[in-house]
Amino acid sequence: MNNKIFPVCVIGGGSAGVMATLRTVLNNDECLLFPGTPKDKKRSRAFWVSKIENMPSHFTFKKGIEDPNKEVINWINQNPFSEKLIFKKNEGVEKISKNSDGVFEITSNKGDVYFSQFVILCTGVMDVQPEINGSIGPILPYANVQLADYCLRCDGHHSLGQNLTVFGNGDGAAWVGIMLKERYDCPTVTILTNGEAPKEFSEDVKKLVDLYDIKLNEDSIIDVIGDHRKHELIGYKTNRGEEIKSGFTFISLGMIIYNELAIQLGAELDARGFALTNSQGETSVKGLFVAGDLRANAKKQVYTAWDHAVDSADKINALLRSQKRQELLAQRQ
Numbered sequence: 574m575n576n577k578i579f580p581v582c583v584i585g586g587g588s589a590g591v592m593a594t595l596r597t598v599l600n601n602d603e604c605l606l607f608p609g610t611p612k613d614k615k616r617s618r619a620f621w622v623s624k625i626e627n628m629p630s631h632f633t634f635k636k637g638i639e640d641p642n643k644e645v646i647n648w649i650n651q652n653p654f655s656e657k658l659i660f661k662k663n664e665g666v667e668k669i670s671k672n673s674d675g676v677f678e679i680t681s682n683k684g685d686v687y688f689s690q691f692v693i694l695c696t697g698v699m700d701v702q703p704e705i706n707g708s709i710g711p712i713l714p715y716a717n718v719q720l721a722d723y724c725l726r727c728d729g730h731h732s733l734g735q736n737l738t739v740f741g742n743g744d745g746a747a748w749v750g751i752m753l754k755e756r757y758d759c760p761t762v763t764i765l766t767n768g769e770a771p772k773e774f775s776e777d778v779k780k781l782v783d784l785y786d787i788k789l790n791e792d793s794i795i796d797v798i799g800d801h802r803k804h805e806l807i808g809y810k811t812n813r814g815e816e817i818k819s820g821f822t823f824i825s826l827g828m829i830i831y832n833e834l835a836i837q838l839g840a841e842l843d844a845r846g847f848a849l850t851n852s853q854g855e856t857s858v859k860g861l862f863v864a865g866d867l868r869a870n871a872k873k874q875v876y877t878a879w880d881h882a883v884d885s886a887d888k889i890n891a892l893l894r895s896q897k898r899q900e901l902l903a904q905r906q
C-alpha cells in the first residue's frame with residue numbers, strides 16, 4: 574500500500590471523467606484517474622454512443638465520446654502535464670470510504686488502496702432497454718445504428734417525418750410522443766407498453782394523446798421487423814400477430830444509476846437516486862464532488878458533463894491553492 578495522498582482522484586473515464594482529468598492537470602494539480610474496468614466501460618453510456626450530432630465539431634467521430642476521450646489522454650501524455658496524470662488503465666473503484674483524517678480511502682478492483690484529498694465521481698448512468706422475447710438482444714442492433722434512441726436532445730431529430738413508436742408507459746412516454754409529434758410531425762405515434770400494464774395518463778396528457786391520435790398498444794413485442802444493416806426499421810410484431818409501423822423508436826424506460834460509491838460514502842441522493850450537489854458539484858460529503866449524468870437536477874448530456882467537471886476541478890483547485898497560500902503565510906509569521 575502506497576500512503577501518498579493524491580490531491581484529486583477522478584472515478585470514471587467517460588465525458589465527465591475525462592474533462593475533470595483534463596481540467597485538473599491543466600490546473601497543474603496531480604490527478605489519479607480510474608476510467609473503470611472493461612465491464613464498467615461496457616455498461617456505461619459513453620461506450621454505446623456513436624455519432625454525436627447535437628454538438629459542434631463532433632460530426633467526424635465514429636464513437637462520439639470514446640474517440641475524443643482517447644485523444645485527450647494521448648495529448649496529456651505527450652506534453653509537460655503528463656507527470657500530473659496517474660492513469661490507472663482498465664481499473665475501476667470497488668470501495669470508497671473516508672478515514673478519520675477526512676482523507677478518501679479508495680480500493681481498486683485489484684484490491685490496491687489509494688488515498689486522495691478530493692474525489693470527482695463520474696460513474697454515470699445507463700438507459701433501461703426493452704426486452705423482446707426476454708432479451709435486449711433484438712433491439713441493440715437498431716440502437717447501434719440510431720434507429721432506436723434514448724435521448725431527446727441527442728437524437729429526437731431522427732424522428733423527422735417518421736412513424737414513431739415509444740417504449741414505455743405512463744405520462745413520461747406519452748410526453749415523449751407528444752413532443753416528437755409536435756416538433757417533427759411524425760405521421761403516427763404508438764406507445765408500446767410491451768406487455769406492462771399502462772399507468773393512467775394525467776388529464777393534460779389524455780387531452781393531447783386524443784388530439785394527436787396517439788395509440789397505446791399493450792401487447793408484448795415478439796420481433797423487430799427491419800434490417801439494421803440497411804439502416805431500415807419497419808416496425809414490430811406483437812404476440813397477437815399485429816404489425817405496428819415504426820421507422821424510428823424512442824426508448825423511455827428510465828435509467829440505472831451508478832451511485833454505489835456515493836452510497837458507500839453516505840452522500841445525499843434525490844428520490845430517483847441521483848447525487849444532490851451544490852452548484853460546483855460538491856455533495857453532502859465534504860470533498861466529494863459529482864459530475865456528469867450521476868448528478869441530480871441537470872441535463873444528461875456531454876456538454877453538461879463537461880461543464881460540471883470544469884466547475885468541480887476549478888473549485889478543488891481553488892481550495893488547494895487556498896490551503897497552500899495559508900501554509901505559506903503561516904511560515905512567514
Ligand SMILES: Cc1cc2nc3c(=O)[nH]c(=O)nc-3n(C[C@H](O)[C@H](O)[C@H](O)COP(=O)(O)OP(=O)(O)OC[C@H]3O[C@@H](n4cnc5c(N)ncnc54)[C@H](O)[C@@H]3O)c2cc1C
Pocket residue numbers: 584585586587588589590607608609610613614615617618619620621622623624625626627628638664665666667695696697698700722723724726727728831864865866867873874875876878
Ligand atoms: C445511445 C446514446 C446516445 C447519446 N448521444 C448523445 C449525444 O448525441 N449528445 C450528447 O450530448 N449526449 C449524448 N448521450 C448522453 C451522454 O452519453 C452522457 O450524457 C454522457 O456520456 C455522460 O457522461 P458521464 O461521464 O456522466 O458518463 P459516461 O460517459 O457514461 O461515463 C461513465 C464512466 O464511468 C466509468 N465507471 C463506472 N463505474 C465505475 C467504477 N466503479 N470505477 C471506475 N469507473 C467507473 C465507466 O467505465 C465510464 O468510463 C447519449 C447517450 C446514449 C446512451
